[in-house]
Each structure stands twice: as C-alpha cells, then as structure tokens.
Amino acid sequence: MTDRQRPDFRTGICQGHARTLGPALPLAAALLPSAAFACALPPSVVLTLPTGWYITGAALTVALTALLGAATRTLPDPQPRLLLDRRVVLPETATSYASFLAFLGLLAVGWLGARDPMHNLMTLVFWTGIWIALPLGSMLLGNLWRPINPLTGPTRILRTLLGRTGGIGLSRLGHLPAVAGYAGFVWFQTVSLSPDDPAILATTAACYYAVILILATLEGEDWLQQGEFLTVLMGWLARVSPLWLQIDGGRARLMLGWPGAQVLRMAPLTPSAIAFVTLALAALTFDGLVETFWWMGLIGENPLEPTGRSAVMLVNTLGFLATWALTAATILGTLRLGQRIGGQFRTGPVMLSFLAIAAGYHAAHYLVTLLTAGQYTLAALNDPFFVGESWLGLSEFFVSFGFLTDPTVMPAIYGTQFAAILLAHLLGVYLTLKLAGPATRAIAHLPMTALMVGYTSLGLWLLSTARSG
Numbered sequence: 001m002t003d004r005q006r007p008d009f010r011t012g013i014c015q016g017h018a019r020t021l022g023p024a025l026p027l028a029a030a031l032l033p034s035a036a037f038a039c040a041l042p043p044s045v046v047l048t049l050p051t052g053w054y055i056t057g058a059a060l061t062v063a064l065t066a067l068l069g070a071a072t073r074t075l076p077d078p079q080p081r082l083l084l085d086r087r088v089v090l091p092e093t094a095t096s097y098a099s100f101l102a103f104l105g106l107l108a109v110g111w112l113g114a115r116d117p118m119h120n121l122m123t124l125v126f127w128t129g130i131w132i133a134l135p136l137g138s139m140l141l142g143n144l145w146r147p148i149n150p151l152t153g154p155t156r157i158l159r160t161l162l163g164r165t166g167g168i169g170l171s172r173l174g175h176l177p178a179v180a181g182y183a184g185f186v187w188f189q190t191v192s193l194s195p196d197d198p199a200i201l202a203t204t205a206a207c208y209y210a211v212i213l214i215l216a217t218l219e220g221e222d223w224l225q226q227g228e229f230l231t232v233l234m235g236w237l238a239r240v241s242p243l244w245l246q247i248d249g250g251r252a253r254l255m256l257g258w259p260g261a262q263v264l265r266m267a268p269l270t271p272s273a274i275a276f277v278t279l280a281l282a283a284l285t286f287d288g289l290v291e292t293f294w295w296m297g298l299i300g301e302n303p304l305e306p307t308g309r310s311a312v313m314l315v316n317t318l319g320f321l322a323t324w325a326l327t328a329a330t331i332l333g334t335l336r337l338g339q340r341i342g343g344q345f346r347t348g349p350v351m352l353s354f355l356a357i358a359a360g361y362h363a364a365h366y367l368v369t370l371l372t373a374g375q376y377t378l379a380a381l382n383d384p385f386f387v388g389e390s391w392l393g394l395s396e397f398f399v400s401f402g403f404l405t406d407p408t409v410m411p412a413i414y415g416t417q418f419a420a421i422l423l424a425h426l427l428g429v430y431l432t433l434k435l436a437g438p439a440t441r442a443i444a445h446l447p448m449t450a451l452m453v454g455y456t457s458l459g460l461w462l463l464s465t466a467r468s469g
Contacts, residue, residue: 032244051414051464058422058460059453065426066449069433070442077434078263080257083243092146096153100147103150103209110202111310114386117333120198124377126205127196129301130230132366133374138238139359142245145234151224153207155216162217170219174272175226177215179279181231181322185282189292191316193309194431232276234407239263241426260427263355268348277354278331282324286363288462289323296468303468334451338436342444350448353431360424361459364417368404371413375399414463421459425452 069075109121117123138144146152159165170177194200212228224231238244239262246253268275289295296303297316309316331354338345376399382392389395403409432448 051460053071054414054418054464055059055457055460058162058418058425058456060348060428061422062425062456063449063453066429066433066445066452069429070445070449071155074438075430075433078258080255080260080261082253083256084252084254086252087250088247090147092247093153093156095147096149096151097157099148100150100154107202107206109384110198110205115198115199117196117198118376118382119386121377121380122198122202123196124380126201126372128370128373128377132370135234135237135359135362136366136370138234139241139363140243142241142243143235143238145231145238146245149224149231151213151216151228151231152221154213155221155224158213158217159220164217164220166421167219167223170223170227173227174270174365175232175276176272177227178229178232179272179275180210182233182276182279182283185229186279186286186320187317190287191309191313191320192281194315226273229276235278236277236280236355237359237362239266240356260356260431263352263431266352268335268346269351270348274332274347275328275350276352276356278328279324281331281354281361282320282327284358284365285327285462286320286323290319291464293466293468294318306468330451334447337447338444341447342441343441345444349435350432352435353428356427356431357424357455360420360427363424364420364459364463367417367420368413371403388455418460419465421456421463425456428452 042159080321106122106125107121113120113122134144188204188344189195212224215227216224219227225235226232240259241262242257242259244257246255293303296306299312299319301307301312331351332347335345335347335350338350339347378392378394379399380386382394384391388396429449429452432452433445436445
C-alpha cells in the first residue's frame, strides 16, 4: 500500500466544495458575512451553515469585550475555594509505575498486533485517548496527566537505585528540550509518512521515552516539568480548569475556581516557555491548515486527488516552520506595539493569556475526531483481541458516522466548536487585561484586541473551510 492509499483515521475528504473560498482569497474574507460550507472530520460532511455570520459575530464579541474591559480597568478576581482536604490515597509513584507497565503493553501491541490502525490499541489509545481525551478531561477536571505520567515513577526508582541526588545542568536550558520534543512530535504528526502505523508509532514512542527517562534520571524528576513536552503541555492546558488538586506532601487539596484562576497565579513565562506556547498555537493552526483547499492550492496540489504525504513532506515541513515563525512574530510584535503605546505591557505575564486560547483550540480542533475515532477506541478496549469478547461489558456495537449527516446533530457539534473558540478568546481577553495590570493605558490593548479578533476569525475559518484528507 502506498502512502497515497494509506488510510488516516484522523482525516477525511470533503466532497462538496463548489462554494468554498478559493485558495487565492485572503483569510480576511472569512470575516465577511456570507453563506459558507463547513467541513467536519471523517467522514467529511459539508454543512450549509452561515459560517460567515458565526465568524463575524464572534469577532465582534471579542472586540467589544476587549474594548469594554480595557475601558473599565477594574475586573473581578474571584478567589478559589477549598472543596476537599484529605490524605493522598494512591502515591504518585505507584500510579506512575502502573502507567509505565500499561505503556509497555501498548508498545507490545503496537509491534505485535494488527497493522491496521483501526484495530490496534497502540494507535487508538495514543491518538484518541492520550492526545485528545486526556487534555480535554484535564481542561475540565484538572491535570489528569500528573498521576499517570509513566516517567515519574521509573525516574524516582532509577535515581534511588543509582543513588543520584544532583543534576547535570539541563535545567539551565529552560523549556528548550520540551520545545525540541514538541516540534519533533508535530512534524511526526502532520508531516511524516506514517504517524498512524502502530509499529512506527510504537518505535517512535519507545525511543522518545528512553531518551527522556535517561535525561530525567540524570537531571532529576523536577526537570520533567520543563523538559518533557507532554508534561509541560498537559500541565499548562489544565490551568484553565475550574477544578484542580494541590498536592502538599501527603495531603491533597481539591480547589474550585473560575477558569483561568490558576493562570493568574503563574509566574511570568521565560523566553523558552514563550517559544513553547507559540509552538503550541502554531501546531494547532498548521494541523488545521495543512489539508485545507486553500493550502493545497497554495502548494500546487489538487485537493481532490492529493499525491500523498511523501510528495509534500518538504513543503509541509517548511510550511510548519513558517507558521511557527509567523505566529511567534505576530504575537511578539503585537505585544511590543502595545508596550510602545502604553508602556507597562510586559511580555512574560501577558503571554500566559494564550494558554486559554491553546486549550480552546485543542478542544474545538479535535472534537469530531474524538466522536468518531473514539468509537474505534471504545470498541478495541471492549474487545482488544477482536475475538468477540466484551471486557467492558458492552454489547456488540458497530462504529457509525451516521450522526455526521444528521441535520440536527452537526449544527450542534459546530456550535460546540464555535463556543469553545469564542469562550477561549474571551477568557484570553480577560486574562490579558488582568495580567497587563490596571496601570496599563487602555489604548495599549488595541493591538492585542486586533490580534484576538483575527485569531478568532482564523480559528473558526479553519473549522469551516473545505478540506482534503
């Protein structure tokens, strides 16, 4: 099977495209109220929704919220409250080691199981469970990755066995190792030939795990919080959650607060941490852009008959790097302009507001994939060896994408995606106003307001434009 024929369970093909925006039109055209088609992920469906009005309404809402907030200057700062205080039931070392054993099992399944990604738990659990469901759950319930991080327990055990107490100076690099790891992962996900092949995915995951485990053993467990990209990303996405656990020794305190309350209490981002945040935003943007008709036309590909990943690896690699550079330059340039206009508009604190936007984009971007590929994952967990068993006690069911053609369900799904992006930007606006401080002049927020409006429009356009998988 060639890479052109290789199925990719995360994407699909948009059939109806007659009225989509042409590739030569600028993205700003998405702001104009007009009838447009919205395409969902597999199997792709063209919706006759007035997405132009959605985009315009969201842009106006973000702009008015930012302007009113800047004019008001005083915004509420709700304090979190304690819900529960009790001792830790399961030590993190134990849960982490159990996760490590499960990881070894997934590697074995990836290497020895079926090569079909639809029937292999390595592919399904990683791409659907870890990469989509876990971050979404963390945005609602707090950092779910922390207790099941398969690196924490083995690192502690190895350092104890080796008698290591110090480090080798990796902490001086800040978040740069995590940036390198995340950039490599994004390239593997969006550009490489076979990110869904179970054996290739298992080999890649095993090599990455071995490298990080060695580095963490040499430097110390705390290094994972800034050097391992999944630990950094999961922890930061969870900062928008209204619920979170504070672990202090043997005590666990369950806290409740408004979304973003944790962000307001974070330390300002360092330059390497800013690079990580801009990479996270660029990764989601490029993943949404790479299969659009607009991008296909830009690189000279026929969206109805794509030549496959191997033919566009170089151009997509350059496109990803260009998207990252453009994202970083736009955000940092906007902040610098705000500083020149209003003085006290510090980059480190204000960049924290983009964590909310990254979380909202992640939720909206992967929602349909969760609803579709998630069915394969549930079926595989229920019958992991595909012999007719029912480990979860579920009756036999068949994976169905029929809901994607339901005229009542699909508008609800798009509405949910729309709400995720809009609410994320509104939260981002609130955080920007709070983090900039009341001493910042109102006019200093105008560049950031324009950026938020443009980013909102771009995100919704990416969800609604025609795609080819």
